[in-house]
Amino acid sequence: MKEIWDFTAPEDDDLDPERPSDLALDRLYADELDGEAAARIEARLAASPDDRARFEALDRHFDDIDEVDPRRLLASIRREAEQPATLMERLRAGWMAWIGGLVVVGAAVIAFFVLRPAANGPDGLGPGPDIVTLKGGPVLAVQRRGADGRGQPVASGEPVAPGDTLKFTVTLSARSAVRIIGVEADGARYDAFPLEGGPSPIIEPGEKVPLGGAVTLDDAEGRETLFLLACPAEVEPADCRVGADGPACPDGCRFDRFVLDKQGSAQ
């Protein structure tokens, strides 16, 4: 019991708060820090032989690490990079799960693009033009928490209001690392799931699997787009670059798009 407590608290207590972290030293070494931050750390290095030694250690060439041959390592990387992923590599990378899921989807895969069934909202509005999705691909569904605390389905494109609390469910045909990125009207992006950032949770395949947490919409009005990113379990969806026009993701990732029309008053 004491051990657990010890590995957290004392480190923060007895360390010099001015001591630069390895990350800060790595960024200084890579010339990534702004002038003020760089000057502060360089002053610290000039005054602290220990920290100076740490920084100089970063300058050691890869060759100085006995157990690693950097030329062999780089050659391996380049060799791998030059070759398309083999079938075995794809299977290792989680394609087996995806292929299995697609087989389950079966005949529906033949019909490539289908219209997702309309899910009319409380005001009777039908879904917008953004509901065309790849059959078998991930599907994001959104519910708005009503006054009675129960979830009401929201259709893509349907008006929502600042202060609305939204919860999400996903339909997945394969075990996936899942993330939802929101892109606001001004292009700002945020994590809608997981709310706290960090690694994307692995979600097992299923219909309308509820995701934890809820998003409360802020005051900014305009069209906001949610992108559900579903990648093979070994691939991190956070590596996708998401813009207003859609995500650019590593191989194997798929996505669904959901539009929120944020208006000034509740519908």
Place this chain on the structure above:
Amino acid sequence: MTRHELDQIAVLFRQHGRMVYRRCLRILGNPSDAEEATQEVFIRVIRSKTDSSQRESVVQWLYRITTNHCLNIVRNRGRRGELKADREAELPRQRAETEAPKLLLLRRLLVEADPQQAQAAIYVHLDGLSQREAAELMGVSRRTVGNLLERFTAWARERVDA
């Protein structure tokens, strides 16, 4: 893959390969695992077709990718009972004697910890980053990092007691 792309890989590796290897070794605790993971991280970077030069901080970007990749390895191998012997030589603060047991314990806890909490624990407890630095890397607030660490510690205490 073009000659230019291959050259870019070489440049990125020469500039940051050692840092990625060092991070992998710290998280995985084993040189052969770290070397393999370093290769996988760079392959992943290449296949993502991401232009690293467009990043504000390549170091932070690689820290994140490496941490996520190595954490996945730890968790997958841990679940399969394949964690290898931990190496104590890569402690961040040169306090191997006092920290080795804590490091060993932390790595074992990472196997089953909540992924977000595990990531925060790696940055703060393993890397020795400040909560502000960890928050910046994770794209969350400092308060969130504090909450994640509190929950991680509470969970770890229960885990050890059990």
